[in-house]
Amino acid sequence: MTVAFSGEDPYRRSPFAGADICAEAGLTLPASAPRPLFEHDRWDFTDVIGLPVQMSMVNRRFVFTTIAEPRWRLLAKEQIVAMLAPRHDAVALLPRGYRTPLHLNTAKARLDELTRFLAWLTERQITSLAVVTDTDCENYLAHRRYLLDDNGHVVGERSPATRRAAAQIVVDLINHRELFTSDRVTATLRPWGGAAPSAIAEMPSGTGQNKTQPLDDTVLRPLLSAATYLVEVIAPHAITLARQVADANRKWSIRHGAHTPTGRLPLAEFLRLLAGYKRRGEPLPMLPEHWVRRRITQGWSPQDPLVAISLGVLARQAGFTQFMTDWLPHLRPRVEATLNLVGAQRQFARDAALVGRADTGDQVTWTVPLDREQAVAVVGIVRTAAITLLAALSGMRSSELMELQVGCCRPPERHGPDLVRYRLASRVVKGQRLGGVADEWVVIEPVYRAVQLIERLHDNPEPGALLLGRFAFDVRSTWLRNWVNGPTGQRLGLASIPETAVSLRALRRTLAIELAYRPGGMLAAKWHLKHIAVATTEGYVSKPGGAQAELLTEVNKHEADRNLELVWTEFRNYQQGIMPAGPGARELTEFFAHVDGELFDPAAPKTQASDREILDLLTKRAHTLHLGTANYCWFTDPSRALCLKLAGTPHADRPLAGMCDSARCPQATHHQHHRPVWAEHAQQTKTFLGSLGTTRRTDKARLQADYDRALRVIDAIDAAAATDLPQDHA
Structure with a gap:
């Protein structure tokens, strides 16, 4: 179907003709950088000052040549300028035009979707937007909604974001129709009844829509254990290895070093070089395995003693750029003789230091000898381990990590001992x-x-250089997992990491949830979560409204959800006859009885029956809940809190978990899931008691009182339960 453009003036000049795109959009370029103009078919924003490091190079280049029809190419340019420069006179007059400039990332996504839409129209022989109907728009949305196999059968459905992008393109063409000079949709086009793109795409609305799942502890624990081991044990050796690789690159790489090309046979130079190897007893350098396989493919015999020898490195050590093939017959006898005396080995980490295995502590070399590629990979693995700790224990977004620069570590502020x-x-x-x-x-x-380790492993640690730059963490984490699960990681005693995808978003969400649900989970065995919580809170106090405050807000949201869930669970336990124990048990039971009476009081004018109404009654009490390691603290009255009395701060607004004595505090309760903690404590105390000599009467009396208290708590928990539990604390 071919229809000519039916606009009022198909030959009118575009209002953006000759425009400097960056000037119109308020984007700053260096003086020497080329400036994209409206007539160009390729707008390059690579050098725009202030673009986030996270923004990929492909998103910084707007290419219009993929739109074959010249009229539509002009339309696409006008559409993008309208998004980047909404204050332009031609755009500001549009009743439904944009009023706020879009980010380059967003504009690039719109251009890509517009290109798809125009290509889809071309496939259906539609060569003018003037004939596009509501049905065509609905068909395109359906085309973008479903995933098809090679036979055209539906095998899945794309995300709401994809559907919204498809609907948004059509809406933009309608909203900007008066702007376009080469083609435009009709004024009567009104697909989906004029609904908003989010509604058309059935986008979820409201809060609580975070679909990023936290990492399971079976993944998180070995991941952070491996990262910790690499950073604390292997990193010092990796730093030395990185220096050795850099030094070898300067001396022996094909692009650097004091070597020159030559065509003559360097017999004298090779004889001196090989004599040095014999004198030092140093093994000859070996090639990486894939280069050995390549030589065999090219005709070398697998039994050739020189098939694995790095002749190129030997040539550069002798002062020449590369090893010429016609040298080999003349030099082979000398090289083989040296090989028979000193052997061959990979170049790096030949005398690796001993370290303790991660599991048993037995001493092993931290690595086997490595070729250059393997050495670079090991340094990269240690760098990835440091990035993993940085992301997992700070909660920084990927964009914030990529903006870090060398020298980002501020001098430590000391406020007292420790x-x-x-x-x-x-x-x-x-x-x-x-x-x-x-x-x-x-x-x-x-x-x-x-972070300091990453700086030391940096290729060019000049102040102000990007510390990490743009990186793909999912790829890096896969490399780390494969290394840990491979021969090297297993030789070091590292626990295998399950093959689960790990993303920076998942690490951030895991940190938020672990902080909110502490002490129910452990982010890592080595760090107590309260230390991270304190750092997060200090970050909020230090810079309110900053990015760390947003993380703390997310933590607080999870914490509120957690408290309500726990109170709901204990209320259901109460209804089933499973009662709390501890000094505060009576008060909590009375509260549950009051709620239960509100629900089923026959004299009440209305029966509270729904879960939502029950949660409303429990919410106020949930706000007072604080988790202890072996108890719940219902902080309803600061004047009654034993921890605040002991600390001499009776007017504090939060309990002091480190001074909690839940066996005596009137606001503490014990529940069934606290029983294993008390049972373990009792067993350990009993073991210590048995190991004390007869002369240590004071310590024995103190531990005996502690043991008796643990037994009383366990007995109280068992007595409050509706079911009998095994007495394993004796």
């Missing part, structure tokens, strides 16, 4: 103006050390 505050300087780009906003994160010491 009271040190560590800060990282970064930039927040999400939701901010171009260039972002400077921000600082308060972190714990392991994160600070991980």
